[in-house]
Amino acid sequence: MPKVSPRTLSGFMELLPEQQSKMERMMEILRRTYATYGFTALDTPVIESAEVLLAKGGGETEKQIYSIPREGGDLALRFDLTVPLAKYVAAHYGDLAFPFRRYQIGKVYRGERAQRGRFREFYQADIDVIGDGKLDLLNEAEIPAIIYRTFTALGLKKFRIRVNNRKLLNGFYAMNGMSEKAGEIMRTVDKLDKIGAEQVRRLLIDEVKMLPCKAENVMDFMAIQGSVDQVLERLENYRGMDATFDQGLDELIAVTKYLGDFGVPEENFALDLTIARGLDYYTGTVYETEMTEHPEIGSVCSGGRYDNLAEYYTDRQLPGVGISIGLTRLFYVLGEQGLLSDSHVDAPCDALVIPMTEDLGYAISAATALRAAGVRTQLYGEQKKFKAKMNYANKLKIPFVVLAGEDEIREGVLSVKDMTTGRQQKLLPEEAAAHIRQAVAARNAAPVIREK
Amino acid sequence: MPKVSPRTLSGFMELLPEQQSKMERMMEILRRTYATYGFTALDTPVIESAEVLLAKGGGETEKQIYSIPREGGDLALRFDLTVPLAKYVAAHYGDLAFPFRRYQIGKVYRGERAQRGRFREFYQADIDVIGDGKLDLLNEAEIPAIIYRTFTALGLKKFRIRVNNRKLLNGFYAMNGMSEKAGEIMRTVDKLDKIGAEQVRRLLIDEVKMLPCKAENVMDFMAIQGSVDQVLERLENYRGMDATFDQGLDELIAVTKYLGDFGVPEENFALDLTIARGLDYYTGTVYETEMTEHPEIGSVCSGGRYDNLAEYYTDRQLPGVGISIGLTRLFYVLGEQGLLSDSHVDAPCDALVIPMTEDLGYAISAATALRAAGVRTQLYGEQKKFKAKMNYANKLKIPFVVLAGEDEIREGVLSVKDMTTGRQQKLLPEEAAAHIRQAVAARNAAPVIREK
Numbered sequence: 001m002p003k004v005s006p007r008t009l010s011g012f013m014e015l016l017p018e019q020q021s022k023m024e025r026m027m028e029i030l031r032r033t034y035a036t037y038g039f040t041a042l043d044t045p046v047i048e049s050a051e052v053l054l055a056k057g058g059g060e061t062e063k064q065i066y067s068i069p070r071e072g073g074d075l076a077l078r079f080d081l082t083v084p085l086a087k088y089v090a091a092h093y094g095d096l097a098f099p100f101r102r103y104q105i106g107k108v109y110r111g112e113r114a115q116r117g118r119f120r121e122f123y124q125a126d127i128d129v130i131g132d133g134k135l136d137l138l139n140e141a142e143i144p145a146i147i148y149r150t151f152t153a154l155g156l157k158k159f160r161i162r163v164n165n166r167k168l169l170n171g172f173y174a175m176n177g178m179s180e181k182a183g184e185i186m187r188t189v190d191k192l193d194k195i196g197a198e199q200v201r202r203l204l205i206d207e208v209k210m211l212p213c214k215a216e217n218v219m220d221f222m223a224i225q226g227s228v229d230q231v232l233e234r235l236e237n238y239r240g241m242d243a244t245f246d247q248g249l250d251e252l253i254a255v256t257k258y259l260g261d262f263g264v265p266e267e268n269f270a271l272d273l274t275i276a277r278g279l280d281y282y283t284g285t286v287y288e289t290e291m292t293e294h295p296e297i298g299s300v301c302s303g304g305r306y307d308n309l310a311e312y313y314t315d316r317q318l319p320g321v322g323i324s325i326g327l328t329r330l331f332y333v334l335g336e337q338g339l340l341s342d343s344h345v346d347a348p349c350d351a352l353v354i355p356m357t358e359d360l361g362y363a364i365s366a367a368t369a370l371r372a373a374g375v376r377t378q379l380y381g382e383q384k385k386f387k388a389k390m391n392y393a394n395k396l397k398i399p400f401v402v403l404a405g406e407d408e409i410r411e412g413v414l415s416v417k418d419m420t421t422g423r424q425q426k427l428l429p430e431e432a433a434a435h436i437r438q439a440v441a442a443r444n445a446a447p448v449i450r451e452k
Numbered sequence: 453m454p455k456v457s458p459r460t461l462s463g464f465m466e467l468l469p470e471q472q473s474k475m476e477r478m479m480e481i482l483r484r485t486y487a488t489y490g491f492t493a494l495d496t497p498v499i500e501s502a503e504v505l506l507a508k509g510g511g512e513t514e515k516q517i518y519s520i521p522r523e524g525g526d527l528a529l530r531f532d533l534t535v536p537l538a539k540y541v542a543a544h545y546g547d548l549a550f551p552f553r554r555y556q557i558g559k560v561y562r563g564e565r566a567q568r569g570r571f572r573e574f575y576q577a578d579i580d581v582i583g584d585g586k587l588d589l590l591n592e593a594e595i596p597a598i599i600y601r602t603f604t605a606l607g608l609k610k611f612r613i614r615v616n617n618r619k620l621l622n623g624f625y626a627m628n629g630m631s632e633k634a635g636e637i638m639r640t641v642d643k644l645d646k647i648g649a650e651q652v653r654r655l656l657i658d659e660v661k662m663l664p665c666k667a668e669n670v671m672d673f674m675a676i677q678g679s680v681d682q683v684l685e686r687l688e689n690y691r692g693m694d695a696t697f698d699q700g701l702d703e704l705i706a707v708t709k710y711l712g713d714f715g716v717p718e719e720n721f722a723l724d725l726t727i728a729r730g731l732d733y734y735t736g737t738v739y740e741t742e743m744t745e746h747p748e749i750g751s752v753c754s755g756g757r758y759d760n761l762a763e764y765y766t767d768r769q770l771p772g773v774g775i776s777i778g779l780t781r782l783f784y785v786l787g788e789q790g791l792l793s794d795s796h797v798d799a800p801c802d803a804l805v806i807p808m809t810e811d812l813g814y815a816i817s818a819a820t821a822l823r824a825a826g827v828r829t830q831l832y833g834e835q836k837k838f839k840a841k842m843n844y845a846n847k848l849k850i851p852f853v854v855l856a857g858e859d860e861i862r863e864g865v866l867s868v869k870d871m872t873t874g875r876q877q878k879l880l881p882e883e884a885a886a887h888i889r890q891a892v893a894a895r896n897a898a899p900v901i902r903e904k
Contacts, residue, residue: 037823
C-alpha cells in the first residue's frame with residue numbers, strides 16, 4: 001500500500017512525551033495560580049463566525065486568519081482569547097456577575113510566516129477582570145501580585161514586572177504639544193533597549209522631525225529610573241501641567257501603594273516609563289515582565305487596563321484589565337535556554353511492575369494496590385527478556401521497577417528497585433507505595449524552571 | 453457604532469462559569485486516573501494536512517471535515533484523536549518506547565448536522581496502548597480496570613462494562629458459513645436493545661435473507677447471558693469448530709481471568725456477545741460501557757483491540773488497544789439527566805475579602821495570607837453598597853465572605869461569614885484559612901456524578 005508521509009505542519013508544536021510532561025506541569029501551575037486569585041476557568045470554541053471574530057476588522061490580524069469557507073458566512077479560527085472573551089461577556093452578560101474574573105488557557109491560530117520560535121498554533125494563558133460600567137483601580141494594583149506569584153510558582157526568581165501608565169504617557173505628550181506624534185515617538189522609544197539612547201535621540205530628531213529641545217524632553221522623561229519612590233518623586237515635578245498626566249500619576253501611586261501588602265518584593269518590580277504596549281487598546285496601567293538574565297526573550301507576560309472590551313458587540317461599557325502569557329513561546333524559549341528542570345519524574349509512570357511468574361495474579365494485585373495508593377503504575381506484560389524490560393524502564397526514565405516473582409509471592413512482599421541508585425529492597429506492598437510516593441513527591445517538588 | 457451580534461455557532465458547547473467548573477473537575481479526574489495507569493499526556497495539533505488526516509480516505513468522515521483551503525495542499529481540523537495518534541507514532545517512532553501508552557483529552561471537529569445533544573466541536577478523552585509488532589493480551593485485560601476506575605472516580609456506581617471479542621464473532625459466523633453476511637448480521641443484531649429479539653429474528657430472515665435455522669443459530673448465540681463463568685461455559689460448547697473462534701474464546705478467558713486482581717467487581721462487568729463496535733478496525737476484545745439506569749444514553753466509553761494503527765503511514769505493524777470517552781456528550785447528557793452534583797464549590801473563589809476601611813492594606817494582606825494558605829481568594833474593591841457586595845457573593849455562590857473592618861484590624865482578626873449557614877465568627881487569619889480550606893475540601897470531596 002502506498003504510504004502518506006506522517007508529517008506535522010511547520011509552526012505547530014508537537015512535543016515528545018518527556019517534554020509534554022513538562023508542559024502539562026506548567027499548565028497545571030498556571031491553572032492553580034489563576035484559581036488562587038479567584039479567576040474562573042473558561043473554554044470558548046476554537047471556531048467562531050468570521051463576522052464575529054473580525055468585528056473589529058482590518059489590519060494584520062485579518063491577513064493571518066485561518067478561514068473555513070462556508071455558504072452563509074465563513075468560519076474562522078480564533079487568533080487570540082480576548083475577542084472570544086468580548087463575545088462571551090456580551091453574549092452572556094445577563095448570566096454573569098461583575099466584576100467577572102476569568103482565566104483561559106487555550107490554543108489560538110495565526111497563519112504567520114513560519115520561522116524558528118514562531119508558532120501558528122500556540123497556547124495563550126490569559127486572565128482578565130471585566131467590570132460593568134466601572135472597574136476599581138484595585139484590580140490594576142493586584143495584577144503585579146498575580147504575575148509575581150505565577151512566575152515564582154514556576155520557579156523563576158530573576159524577573160522584573162515593569163509597569164507604566166498610558167494616561168501618564170498621553171498626558172506627558174500633551175503637555176509637550178506632541179500628542180499627534182505620540183504614536184511615532186512611542187514606537188521609536190520602544191527601541192531604547194536595542195539601539196540605545198543616543199540612537200533614539202537621533203531618530204526622534206531626524207525621522208520623527210522633533211525639535212532637539214523636545215526630543216531632549218522625551219529623553220529626559222524616559223531616563224527617569226530608580227526605586228518606585230524615586231520615580232514617583234521625579235514624576236511629581238511634572239504635576240499640574242496636564243490633567244491626564246496627573247490622573248495617570250495618581251493611578252501609578254495607587255497601583256504601587258500596596259505592593260508590599262500584595263507580597264511583591266521591590267526587586268521584582270519597577271516603574272518603567274518606556275513601556276507603552278500598543279496604541280489604541282490600553283488606557284491605564286500597562287504591564288510587561290522581563291526575565292532579567294534573558295532580556296533578549298522580551299516580555300513573557302504583558303497586558304494592561306482597557307476601557308471598552310466589547311464595543312463591537314454591545315453598547316455597554318465594559319472596562320477591564322488583563323494579562324497574557326504566550327505559553328507555547330515561553331515553553332519554547334525556556335527549553336532553548338536550558339531552563340526547564342530535569343528533576344521531575346517526566347516518565348509516564350512512577351513504577352513499572354514486572355511479573356516474574358506464569359500466573360499474573362500477584363503482580364496485578366500489586367499494581368492495583370500501588371495505584372490505589374496514588375502511585376502512577378504501569379504493568380509490563382510483554383513477553384520479552386528481562387534485560388529488555390529493564391531497558392524499557394531506563395529508556396522511559398521510570399524511577400522505580402517493582403519485581404513480583406516466586407520469592408516475593410511467598411514472602412508477601414515486592415522487590416522495589418530504585419533505578420537512579422540501583423538499590424533494590426523487599427518491601428510490603430503498602431511500604432513500597434509509601435516509599436515510591438515519597439521519593440517521587442520529593443523530585444516533583446522541584447520548580448519547573450531551573451535558573452542557572 | 454453598528455454592532456455585530458455576539459453569537460456562538462450552533463453545535464459548539466460554550467458553558468457558563470458554574471458549569472465550566474464542573475467540566476474542569478471531570479477533566480482533572482480523567483487526567484489523574486489515566487496517569488495512575490501509566491499513560492503519558494499527549495497534545496497534537498488541531499490542524500493537520502488534509503492529506504495526512506484523510507490518508508484512510510472516503511466515507512462519512514470526509515464529508516464532515518472542516519477544511520482550510522491552502523495553496524499547495526489543504527489543511528483540515530482533526531475529527532478524532534486516533535488518526536493524529538497514528539501519525540504521531542509513525543512520525544516519532546524512533547523516539548518512543550513501546551508499548552507506548554498515551555492519553556489525550558482534546559477537541560475534535562465534525563461538521564455534522566446540528567441537532568440537540570450533537571456537537572460539531574467536542575472533547576474526546578482517549579487512551580491507547582501501542583505495541584511494536586506485538587502487544588500482549590494483558591493490555592486488553594487491563595482496560596476494564598481503567599474504565600472501572602475512571603467512572604468510579606467520577607462518582608458513577610450503576611454502570612456495566614460490556615466486553616466481547618471480534619475473533620469470537622468472526623469465528624462464529626465462519627463456522628455457520630455466513631462470513632460474507634457477517635457485517636449485515638452484526639448491524640441487525642445491534643438493534644436488539646431497541647427492537648427486541650423477535651423483530652431482529654424477522655429482519656435476519658426477511659432482510660438479510662438467512663435460512664430460519666441459521667437465524668435461529670444467531671439468536672441462540674446472542675442470547676447467551678449470565679455471569680462470566682456461565683457465558684464462558686456455554687461458549688465452550690462451540691469449541692473445536694473454528695480456529696478463529698477458539699482463539700477468541702481463549703482471549704476472552706484470558707481477559708476475564710484477572711478481573712478480581714484488577715479490582716473490577718463482577719456486577720460492573722459482563723460478557724455481551726451482541727457487541728461488535730464497527731466493522732473493519734477492531735480485531736480482538738471490544739468494550740462498551742453502559743449506565744445501567746440510563747441505557748438510552750448508549751455507550752459512554754468504548755473501544756477495542758486493533759492490529760494495525762498506522763498502516764497508511766508506515767509498513768510497521770503497530771497493534772494497539774484503546775478506549776474513548778465522548779466527554780462533551782457525556783457532560784451534556786449528565787447535565788440533562790440532572791446527574792451532575794451541586795455539592796462542590798463551583799464559584800470562582802472560596803473566599804471573598806471585603807475591605808471595610810479606607811486604607812486597604814490590612815484587607816490586602818489578609819487576602820495575600822489566605823492565598824498563600826491555599827484558599828482561592830478574591831479581593832472585592834468596587835465602590836458599592838455593602839448589600840451589593842453581599843449580593844455579588846450570593847449570586848456567585850461564594851461560600852465564605854471575609855470582612856476586614858476597623859474592629860478586625862484592631863483585634864488582628866478577620867470576620868468570616870459562612871454564606872451557607874449565615875454564621876459569622878472572628879478568627880485569626882491562619883485560623884480563617886484553615887477553617888475555609890477544611891469546609892471547601894469537605895464539599896469538594898463529593899463525587900462529580902450524583903446518582904439518584
